[in-house]
Amino acid sequence: MISYRFFSQFGQYLFLLKKCFVNPDKPSIYWREVMRQMVEIGVGSLTIVVIFSVFLGAVLTVQTAYQFTTPLLSKSIIGSIVTNTSIIEMAPSVTCLILAGKIGSSIASELGTMRISEQIDALEMMGVNSAAYLVLPKILAGTIMVPLLAIVAGFLQIYMGMLVGKWSGVLTQEEFMQGSIQYFIPFTVTFGIIKATTFGFIMSSVPAYLGYYTTGGSLEVGKSATRAVAASCIFILIFDYILAEILI
Amino acid sequence: MIEIKDLKKSFGEKEVLRGVSGVFERGKTSLVIGSSGSGKTVLMKCMVGLIQPTEGHVIYNRNIDFVAIEEKERKEIRKEIGMLFQGSALFDSMTVEQNIMFPLNMFTNMTHKEKLTQVNSCLDRVNLKGSNKLVPSELSGGMKKRVGIARAIVLNPKYLFCDEPNSGLDPQTSILIDELIYEITQEFNITTIVNTHDMNSVIGVGDYIMFLHKGEKNWEGNRKNVLLEGSKELNDFIFASKFLQEIKTKMVI
Numbered sequence: 278m279i280s281y282r283f284f285s286q287f288g289q290y291l292f293l294l295k296k297c298f299v300n301p302d303k304p305s306i307y308w309r310e311v312m313r314q315m316v317e318i319g320v321g322s323l324t325i326v327v328i329f330s331v332f333l334g335a336v337l338t339v340q341t342a343y344q345f346t347t348p349l350l351s352k353s354i355i356g357s358i359v360t361n362t363s364i365i366e367m368a369p370s371v372t373c374l375i376l377a378g379k380i381g382s383s384i385a386s387e388l389g390t391m392r393i394s395e396q397i398d399a400l401e402m403m404g405v406n407s408a409a410y411l412v413l414p415k416i417l418a419g420t421i422m423v424p425l426l427a428i429v430a431g432f433l434q435i436y437m438g439m440l441v442g443k444w445s446g447v448l449t450q451e452e453f454m455q456g457s458i459q460y461f462i463p464f465t466v467t468f469g470i471i472k473a474t475t476f477g478f479i480m481s482s483v484p485a486y487l488g489y490y491t492t493g494g495s496l497e498v499g500k501s502a503t504r505a506v507a508a509s510c511i512f513i514l515i516f517d518y519i520l521a522e523i524l525i
Numbered sequence: 526m527i528e529i530k531d532l533k534k535s536f537g538e539k540e541v542l543r544g545v546s547g548v549f550e551r552g553k554t555s556l557v558i559g560s561s562g563s564g565k566t567v568l569m570k571c572m573v574g575l576i577q578p579t580e581g582h583v584i585y586n587r588n589i590d591f592v593a594i595e596e597k598e599r600k601e602i603r604k605e606i607g608m609l610f611q612g613s614a615l616f617d618s619m620t621v622e623q624n625i626m627f628p629l630n631m632f633t634n635m636t637h638k639e640k641l642t643q644v645n646s647c648l649d650r651v652n653l654k655g656s657n658k659l660v661p662s663e664l665s666g667g668m669k670k671r672v673g674i675a676r677a678i679v680l681n682p683k684y685l686f687c688d689e690p691n692s693g694l695d696p697q698t699s700i701l702i703d704e705l706i707y708e709i710t711q712e713f714n715i716t717t718i719v720n721t722h723d724m725n726s727v728i729g730v731g732d733y734i735m736f737l738h739k740g741e742k743n744w745e746g747n748r749k750n751v752l753l754e755g756s757k758e759l760n761d762f763i764f765a766s767k768f769l770q771e772i773k774t775k776m777v778i
């Protein structure tokens with residue numbers, strides 16, 4: 278029964294994605310909408326990404342240093358660990374879990390409100406493809422902006438990690454940099470960007486689907502938003518594992 | 526002209542429309558009246574294709590069966606339909622001006638100046654001159670309805686659907702809105718269908734009146750005979766208040 282429901286919902290989700298690409302009426306208008314969403318998602322989420330990354334970077338260094346009290350290892354290993362954890366997991370995945378909360382709930386509640394107040398019906402009545410006009414720009418913006426946010430997060434986390442190492446006297450800036458560079462694997466950057474792009478797609482399309490098909494009243498809009506965040510986080514975690522298995 | 530033939534709609538077990546037929550003519554304001562839950566909104570949404578009817582036909586312009594045609598062809602007809610929703614359905618993220626301009630942006634190649642002229646003339650038509658920059662949350666219920674009407678008529682539609690244009694409005698404002706719809710219908714010679722349970726509208730603007738009762742057409746006529754003729758159910762509906770019942774008794778005597 279549960280699996281039946283899952284598959285019928287999955288089918289509906291694919292149907293919505295397909296509908297996004299059926300003859301959009303006027304490309305210029307859609308493009309404007311994509312830009313608007315990119316600003317909303319990108320600039321709108323910058324503050325939370327900055328705050329989160331600054332503290333996470335600091336914590337990473339302090340806690341890594343705490344685990345490596347042995348004098349046998351060079352201190353620069355701390356720099357290496359902070360850098361690699363950040364690039365592989367903290368910047369793309371953990372940042373995306375935070376972003377899913379913000380972006381996912383806002384997409385689901387916006388579309389849910391438009392659905393129950395008949396704004397989506399109004400679009401359809403005008404002969405506008407509501408999926409192409411409302412859903413597609415959000416998915417495009419999410420898929421483009423989330424990896425950029427993840428890159429910002431990565432830089433900030435590593436930089437803060439380095440600063441905090443210096444301030445607390447754990448290791449010097451040079452030692453940190455040396456460690457970062459010595460054990461740097463270029464593929465981790467590609468891997469991180471692939472992850473963030475996938476998660477960006479998930480955290481915009483899943484909430485868009487749940488919001489778009491909201492039925493009922495304002496209570497259900499709230500429920501859709503909550504479900505959207507929960508579902509996005511679960512799918513992000515699942516794909517985090519799948520991508521790790523496939524790509525490493 | 527729009528003709529509906531034996532329109533049926535069920536949600537699961539629940540039969541909401543049980544075979545409704547009727548003709549809505551061009552240049553006339555047609556009303557669909559009935560108590561809350563009688564199926565007016567469902568009927569209207571079936572007619573514009575937002576709900577797929579279980580059975581029956583909706584015929585536009587004597588030969589196009591809206592139920593049977595492809596989504597693509599429906600889209601073409603929908604560009605000739607203006608619709609005012611029960612809750613106005615204005616786009617929250619846009620100003621009044623952007624709301625009304627939206628269909629023009631989507632479907633015309635007019636310059637910004639031409640669009641603005643058209644928007645302003647529609648705003649003027651609904652007596653909202655100068656409210657261009659307000660956003661929906663700053664509008665009263667009656668203003669929202671009027672912006673909804675302006676948006677519905679901006680592309681010069683051939684068909685105008687209004688779902689309860691005057692619910693939640695005071696009697697004076699609601700008469701103004703009725704008159705506005707009536708005038709627009711005559712001015713542009715369009716087919717207008719209005720859902721309502723407002724007695725002032727019934728007596729004021731009903732060129733054609735269809736009374737829905739429990740999903741069936743119980744009576745049809747116009748504003749001249751609606752008060753005196755009619756079925757028992759219609760009388761119960763219209764003369765719901767004791768006061769009106771007494772007046773009617775006196776009228777008949």
Ligand SMILES: Nc1ncnc2c1ncn2[C@@H]1O[C@H](COP(=O)(O)OP(=O)(O)OP(=O)(O)O)[C@@H](O)[C@H]1O
Binds near residue numbers: 536539541562568722
């Ligand atoms: N999507 C739906 N699913 C199930 N039942 C529905 C649905 N839409 C409407 N109904 C039912 O259809 C009946 C008619 O509803 P409708 O909205 O057409 O009434 P109405 O005449 O417009 O009433 P009102 O004057 O209050 O707007 C109601 O009993 C309602 O519960």
Ligand SMILES: [Mg+2]
Binds near residue numbers: 565566567689
């Ligand atoms: Mg209704």
